[in-house]
Amino acid sequence: xxxxxxxxxxxxxxxxxxxxxxxxxxxxxxxxxxxxxxxxxxxxxxxxxxxxxxxxxxxxxxxxxxxxxxxxxxxxxxxxxxxxxxxxxxxxxxxxxxxxxxxxxxxxxxxxxxxxxxxxxxxxxxxxxxxxxxxxxxxxxxxxxxxxxxxxxxxxxxxxxxxxxxxxxxxxxxxxxxxxxxxxxxxxxxxxxxxxxxxxxxxxxxxxxxxxxxxxxxxxxxxxxxxxxxxxxxxxxxxxxxxxxxxxxxxxxxxxxxxxxxxxxxxxxxxxxxxxxxxxxxxxxxxxxxxxxxxxxxxxxxxxxxxxxxxxxxxxxxxxxxxxxxxxxxxxxxxxxxxxxxxxxxxxxxxxxxxxxxxxx
Amino acid sequence: xxxxxxxxxxxxxxxxxxxxxxxxxxxxxxxxxxxxxxxxxxxxxxxxxxxxxxxxxxxxxxxxxxxxxxxxxxxxxxxxxxxxxxxxxxxxxxxxxxxxxxxxxxxxxxxxxxxxxxxxxxxxx
Numbered sequence: 001x002x003x004x005x006x007x008x009x010x011x012x013x014x015x016x017x018x019x020x021x022x023x024x025x026x027x028x029x030x031x032x033x034x035x036x037x038x039x040x041x042x043x044x045x046x047x048x049x050x051x052x053x054x055x056x057x058x059x060x061x062x063x064x065x066x067x068x069x070x071x072x073x074x075x076x077x078x079x080x081x082x083x084x085x086x087x088x089x090x091x092x093x094x095x096x097x098x099x100x101x102x103x104x105x106x107x108x109x110x111x112x113x114x115x116x117x118x119x120x121x122x123x124x125x126x127x128x129x130x131x132x133x134x135x136x137x138x139x140x141x142x143x144x145x146x147x148x149x150x151x152x153x154x155x156x157x158x159x160x161x162x163x164x165x166x167x168x169x170x171x172x173x174x175x176x177x178x179x180x181x182x183x184x185x186x187x188x189x190x191x192x193x194x195x196x197x198x199x200x201x202x203x204x205x206x207x208x209x210x211x212x213x214x215x216x217x218x219x220x221x222x223x224x225x226x227x228x229x230x231x232x233x234x235x236x237x238x239x240x241x242x243x244x245x246x247x248x249x250x251x252x253x254x255x256x257x258x259x260x261x262x263x264x265x266x267x268x269x270x271x272x273x274x275x276x277x278x279x280x281x282x283x284x285x286x287x288x289x290x291x292x293x294x295x296x297x298x299x300x301x302x303x304x305x306x307x308x309x310x311x312x313x314x315x316x317x318x319x320x321x322x323x324x325x326x327x328x329x330x331x332x333x334x335x336x337x338x339x340x341x342x343x344x345x346x347x348x349x350x351x352x353x354x355x356x357x358x359x360x361x
Numbered sequence: 362x363x364x365x366x367x368x369x370x371x372x373x374x375x376x377x378x379x380x381x382x383x384x385x386x387x388x389x390x391x392x393x394x395x396x397x398x399x400x401x402x403x404x405x406x407x408x409x410x411x412x413x414x415x416x417x418x419x420x421x422x423x424x425x426x427x428x429x430x431x432x433x434x435x436x437x438x439x440x441x442x443x444x445x446x447x448x449x450x451x452x453x454x455x456x457x458x459x460x461x462x463x464x465x466x467x468x469x470x471x472x473x474x475x476x477x478x479x480x481x482x483x484x485x486x
Contacts, residue, residue, distance in 0.1 A: 033423050034398045289401035291421050313400040
């Protein structure tokens with residue numbers, strides 16, 4: 001049976017349509033994906049992300065261990081700081097994409113739910129002499145995202161969370177519940193992610209919904225989370241990258257800091273040409289409304305040129321968008337098309353992200 | 362709730378309303394709810410022949426793309442052009458404004474298909 005988050009009963013009571021994701025029974029949608037998507041772009045939305053895994057590294061060796069596990073430079077983090085990066089295997093393939101938080105006593109690494117058993121085993125194998133704890137079951141994660149999210153959470157928080165810079169966090173109380181409040185997200189909007197004890201999660205969920213009702217806050221499911229993250233040009237592990245993908249080949253070279261010293265996968269990554277990796281990750285816009293989906297073939301000049309990694313209909317832009325992994329030899333200016341269930345749809349390469357939130361909003 | 366006494370349903374969730382040699386075709390409320398936000402419809406051209414039980418088009422939501430199967434055979438007399446710009450009509454009014462095809466030369470009265478009670482039982486509603 002699928003695992004449940006501490007908010008499972010709240011989702012059922014709210015009439016959510018549930019779906020299995022990453023081993024958890026999760027809300028796909030409460031109203032419609034479109035409505036929830038637009039709420040986050042124009043007002044704010046509340047997400048249960050408690051399926052995400054959290055692992056804590058502590059002790060004197062924590063920095064060395066985490067530094068070896070992830071590609072990004074963890075040493076530059078101050079307490080409260082966070083960064084995005086990937087964990088690679090020895091061949092340079094991506095084991096998972098993660099967010100690393102520097103805490104007073106070590107590091108907390110946030111991992112994908114579907115990767116949790118694999119990651120725990122991998123981290124365990126590479127954590128000698130370091131205290132290492134899977135705290136995923138004790139930690140619930142709620143996200144409040146959208147142009148009104150900062151105002152809403154600020155009103156409920158004991159500390160001035162609006163002062164937090166992106167990818168920074170602080171420990172405080174929100175609506176009386178102890179929380180690590182982080183200026184991060186996966187939607188392309190401003191907002192917070194709140195790490196709380198599982199026991200307190202249902203109470204905080206209800207208080208946020210009550211307090212946010214007047215500002216148009218609604219609960220949002222994984223359906224909207226996926227359309228929002230794709231518009232924002234953010235990757236989804238298992239779909240846009242996997243263990244056969246190196247970071248350069250999915251345009252995550254900026255998370256690879258070879259100069260920091262040796263880490264798992266660094267020898268293999270050093271041998272790659274970061275400017276000309278085996279695959280090229282691009283954003284594409286399609287004519288019309290038909291959706292390009294994961295695994296569909298991309299064609300250049302009548303020849304197979306790669307495949308779609310993620311695709312959706314963009315509710316913000318009102319056309320079909322996708323990301324694709326192209327063979328590294330495909331010319332930058334090639335005319336592309338996608339074979340959508342037998343119909344060839346013309347595609348144009350566009351810069352990522354597809355959507356960037358308005359400045360000052 | 363719409364009066365569905367004249368509607369007949371397929372196990373693949375299309376409906377048909379037959380009126381003599383003419384018929385109207387769409388998908389059920391259950392089907393639209395399962396699909397979620399409908400984004401795109403691929404429908405045949407006017408004049409095309411559709412065969413009972415054969416694929417006549419496709420419907421895409423954010424979640425999935427599904428083939429559409431004709432409940433009865435006939436000639437396409439009209440395609441709901443409103444769905445090109447507003448495919449969400451399939452979600453908001455599946456038995457009314459969300460219709461997809463009007464057929465002529467329908468020889469089958471849809472009598473072998475499920476009635477409302479039979480369809481409701483099928484989907485467990």
